[in-house]
Amino acid sequence: MSKQEEVQEQTEADLREEATTAEVGPGEEMSPEEEIASLSAQVEGLQQEVASARDQMLRAAAEAQNVRRRAEADVEKAHKFALEKFARELLPVVDSLEKATEAMAGADESQKEGVEMTLQLYLAAMEKFQIIQLNPLGQTFDPQYHEAMSMVPNPALPSNSVMDVLQKGYTLNNRLLRPAMVVVATGGEPKKIDETA
Incomplete structure (x- = not known):
């Protein structure tokens, strides 16, 4: 007989003895039916404890x-x-390089080309790290990625479209890093507000 079996038999014997002494006073004998009922009650109680312990273990896991x-x-x-x-x-550096290329419209072509190449290298390096530039010119205004600085009536453009980008926006791994600051077209004359109401 293994050590584990010995311990199990001893535990069962101890439980039977406790049940017998708990329910039967000194000098009293239990009938076999009473003993079976007592042991069944103990088994049921132990099964509930095991179920409770198993539930706690599963919850902890x-x-x-x-x-x-x-x-x-x-x-x-x-x-x-x-x-x-x-x-x-680093975003203000990109903004400065973009403004420099715009300002060099009449300047020496080689200087302008040098600044543009530097800007392109900079943007390519940013894209390697999932920093993507948002230039929504001509797109529909999206408040998640754009910040409307003003709304201008413009019948030539569809309503709620971006007609000018004041500052480009950026995302990092599809999370907004900076919104694009834009001017939004209203698509014609603004509606008159009835102030008498």
């Missing part, structure tokens, strides 16, 4: 798995968006 998933998601976000603050600080 589920909680541990949820914590692990949350931690993995947090690490993934940290990797994806670690550059966010750094990228925000």
Whole structure:
């Protein structure tokens, strides 16, 4: 007989003895039916305890798995968006290079070409790290990615379309880094507001 079987037999014997002494006073004998009923009640109680312990174990395992998933998601976000603050600080440099190319319209062509090449290299380096430029000129206004600075009546354009971009926007891994500042066309004369109402 193995050690485990010995321990199990001893435990069962102890339980029977406890049940007998608990329900039967000193000097009293239990009938076999009473003993079976007593043991059945104890078995039922132990089964409920086992079920409760199993439920607690499953809940603890589920909680541990949820914590692990949350931690993995947090690490993934940290990797994806670690550059966010750094990228925000570099956006004014891109804006300055774009303004420089616009200002050099009548300047020496080689200088203008040099600034444009620098700007293109800079934008390509940003795209390698999933920093994408938003230039919504001619697109429909999207408040998730655009910030309307003004609305101008323009019958030549469809209503709610971007007619001018004051400052380009950027996303980092599809998360908005900076909204594009735009002028939105209203598609004609603005509606008169009835002030008498």
